Amino acid sequence: MSAGNMHIKLKVWRQSNTNTQGRFENYSLDHVSPDMSFLEMFDVLNEQLIETGTEPVAFDHDCREGICGMCSMYINGQPHGPLRGVTTCQLHMRSFKDGDTIVVEPWRAEAFPVIKDLVVDRDAFDRVIAAGGFVSVNTGNAQDANSLPIPKVAADEAFAAAACIGCGACVAACKNASAMLFVSAKISQLALLPQGQAERSIRAEKMVAQMDAEGFGACTNTGACAAECPKEISLENIARMNREYIGAKLSSSAV
Numbered sequence: 001m002s003a004g005n006m007h008i009k010l011k012v013w014r015q016s017n018t019n020t021q022g023r024f025e026n027y028s029l030d031h032v033s034p035d036m037s038f039l040e041m042f043d044v045l046n047e048q049l050i051e052t053g054t055e056p057v058a059f060d061h062d063c064r065e066g067i068c069g070m071c072s073m074y075i076n077g078q079p080h081g082p083l084r085g086v087t088t089c090q091l092h093m094r095s096f097k098d099g100d101t102i103v104v105e106p107w108r109a110e111a112f113p114v115i116k117d118l119v120v121d122r123d124a125f126d127r128v129i130a131a132g133g134f135v136s137v138n139t140g141n142a143q144d145a146n147s148l149p150i151p152k153v154a155a156d157e158a159f160a161a162a163a164c165i166g167c168g169a170c171v172a173a174c175k176n177a178s179a180m181l182f183v184s185a186k187i188s189q190l191a192l193l194p195q196g197q198a199e200r201s202i203r204a205e206k207m208v209a210q211m212d213a214e215g216f217g218a219c220t221n222t223g224a225c226a227a228e229c230p231k232e233i234s235l236e237n238i239a240r241m242n243r244e245y246i247g248a249k250l251s252s253s254a255v
Helices: 038-051 123-132 142-146 152-162 169-173 180-191 200-213 224-228 236-254
Strands: 006-014 023-032 101-105 114-116
Touching: 006 038, 023 038, 123 180, 123 200, 152 180, 169 180, 169 224, 180 200, 180 224, 180 236, 200 236
Parallel strands: 006 101
Antiparallel strands: 006 023
């Protein structure tokens, strides 16, 4: 083995489809560069498997720049691995040591059924968004939108909430598989902006109802979701969502 390269052992979850039982498979990789990203290491593993006539490991990826949120892997008991504020594609092998055994699993949640190996179905998030995460007002072209005065504090808070990439790490981190951080980020983003006021009275009510219908669990209040979020979405959004939800319920009951 050349200087600087590592020997890595992998324990990877393999599952043919949603209806079959999964199991861990053990693999070994030599000549792993510390400068490889975690996904590049998996590319090398899959090349090795293909060369030996073995089916490669299925895993989600797209941008590989920490933007899309598709690279959802549960690594050594943590969503996206041991570093804070990064996605799996931004994790590098220098975060591990020569000879390490790395356990890699898919997200574990009833609402995120396994499609194959490390790939899970996150359509539940899309359905939550479709329930109320939109605006119906005509916001005009870019010039008109930018001429709409928005207080800087509100704009900054909305932008911070909008940073959520919908990867599902919050669900994977929560022992109840709660989606409160994701849903609250989407609700907060629109509740803080003028364009989001048209549906404000019903948005939280509809999105929370859809979240519950999808089978996500209740908030544990432990803060694990925010601790493992690669975009470090604040727990303050959950408090805001609760206020929005209570306000919507009080408004609808008063009618």
